[in-house]
Amino acid sequence: MDAILEMRGITKEFPGVKALDRVNLAVRRGEIRALVGENGAGKSTLMKVLSGVYPAGSYEGEILYEGQPMAFRGIADSEARGIIIIHQELALVPELSIAENIFLGNEIARYGVIDWPETRRRTASLLAKVGLRENPDTRVEDLGLGKQQLVEIAKALSKKVRLLILDEPTSSLNERDSEALLDLLVELKTREGLTAILISHKLNEVSRVADSLTVLRDGTTVASRDMSDSSYGEGEIIRDMVGRSMSDRYPPRTPRIGDTVMEVADWRVHHPTHRDRLVVKGVNFHLRQGEVLGIAGLMGAGRTELAMSLFGRSYGQGISGTVRIHGRPADLSTIPRAIRAGLAYATEDRKGLGLVLADSIRRNVPLANLDAVARAGVVDEHREAGVAEDYRARVNIKCASIEQETVNLSGGNQQKVVLSKWLFADPDILILDEPTRGIDVGAKFEIYSIIAALAAQGKSIIVISSEMPELLGITDRLYVMNEGRFVGELPTADATQEKIMAMIVTSGDQTHGPGETIRA
Template structure:
């Protein structure tokens, strides 16, 4: 690979939206056959830059030049960029669950003649592509029947079917466990060795430093720095300072712990069965307690039952044949639906903010007040003035970066969307807040702000249950950590006795054995 052979040059790219300059004179230079990391806080302009490159933001809607493989490009849509071999895989996978793997891979690129699909050729080519990405599954298996890690590999196979020359991956490991993440990164290295060029967008600095050849940092829509990792010794702290414009000496803010003796919430012998398969038990006699002002963590591998536990507790939002008892303040309670859970001052922030946490086409104002409309209503009539005052107050407290509370929520960055979800539930003034992957898919700066909010809630006496796939996050934030394996609690570990190795041992320690 020569430093004089760029496959991509983006020069002085400027992109404006109403009221905001999303990209301001951004430059990006990607060499042939390298993995080039693109990093920055949510809202830094990474996704916008890639949308300009791929033609989602058409030529004429931005300023600057795109030179790909030595030629000036003026893409008017994504089809034109794909014809030249530029393929982007978004964080939200674009697969159709009810179609087979083969059908998904060649959707829009069907192996056909005179309008008739050649299924034999489709299957043969699918098998070749799956072999290339290391996926051993039946090509006729439906997408809905395979895991998220396997679906990510199907997306890459789909990209390879289009004779891809530049592969762009937006947060490809955000929803993957450690093993699937490792497999995906190894595949990118293998593809690089075969001559593939990739742009990798991620918030996971360790991953980027492990596999990338070059790394470009964006901040506030501007290019801050590009590092060539083979010749420069770069640390996580250097990148973080570039990203946020300041030092973050501690990724997890200090908290003044004021944990009471009172057990605010208790789960006893909680069992849950699968909603579609009444014979499949997902949770087995789960017991846990949370004290006033305490942050407890729930650690478990993918499929252990973490989200199922949270949702089944929160008004039986998930599962069938649910049994067991719930206690709040020592009193037995029944939560048969979400409204009863809210009435008992219990809130749940879903891991999937876009599907379960927000109404993306609505404003920040409406999303912030949605969970407690009674507070801004009189005799079931919404008081708009009260709603505006409350929404402005929450926006300020949560430090939501938006031009106004009337901003459409879909236009916010991931970190600011997460703050809106959290603000929405804080507006209900809960005693217990269940947080399911509260920092997934957001940058380090936004994580730090959300951690501070969680700590402030605990200091005010709120009880927190925190679910996370990232063990360092649980170790940095929690007072105690429960481990979950195959639907059963396997340990209750005090934070002073917890480390990653101990937790992983309990997370993989099957209670059935």
């Protein structure tokens, strides 16, 4: 085997936790190797060992790169050898141009002065390699997420990358941008001999582009296979990831749907800075007790904007329309009033908006209902700890203790803390925006089970998701949104991905009245 990389017997310990236990990973030159496992399995820790974030001496085991033993002391060391990591959270400076971002820290200079003409020329050449035609002077903040991801790859190419590591590269991309990125990865492998490690929870992506696969579970290597082996499919990968068979990825449930709980009529929302731009265009919908209602649509359709504007007008301006909850007009004009009206909103951006990452689980869980853990306006730490311990057990938050900082939890466990925060507020209506983004299949099943249990208790739930199989697997009824309007409604039992996409594609050619929908 012509291995460009071998990691042998890698063991990494933190106080009280063995994150990696004698992990082995081998990557052949010119291949795409997928690295999969549940959140917390050790994938990111292993890549931090490889890149020098955890420097030589802080772990046991050895790293051989291009046949030579390596002892990286930091990221600069690994990058100098052509090992480049593109993280899930992009490391671009939005206010700077594409050219400035690509050569940031690696500037092209003559006599101590940046050579801008040469910088722009090389940037244009790199952009052409990744299929972008943007002007090198375009600011990164003016690009969509898909193009930003391609800029990150161009930046890696500028550093003469030999081993590219992509950590969940499509987690924030729509289907079209995801396909373009994966096609580019295969093209770079074929055209330039690029070697890559792809970390992904999306097994369809792994099956599509990976030549081989390594599975980590609980900090150990449990499988290493060639994807050409037809006997090793998604079911076998999931079994290795979670340690058990998951023949059904969605928990069974028998819906018990009651009367209408929430009615929204002619809801209109203008852009927060461009008042003349209508983002949500006369939406009408209703939600019933015990119902799991899905909102499908492409990225940019207005789903998150709708949800945030309903939740205390936390998005937009010039908002109009009416909301009735339990048959009475509801005041949702501020977030505290929305919470008192029985609403909760779990944001798609759990790290930026859903959690105080530097704080503990104990501090995060009661945040949406502090009055319930306070005496005379002062938080009672014993009550706070009791609530956190209760929800730790209820939703199975895997952690060393409730004093653990949420920043150190896996994505799935962070999401459970977000859900715990809103469940403690005891809402009647939960809006869950991309509730399983960046979460592995095992943790997804746990989140789905929580949703099913809440619906069984009579809670009403709205799920926004870019994963159509997820919506088809857990919801009772679907609305389809496109360009700020609801363009379709149908029972999930009658829905297919093809029907949903047909509603989206054909809606642009049809004229509707305010909030009018096409029914399947």
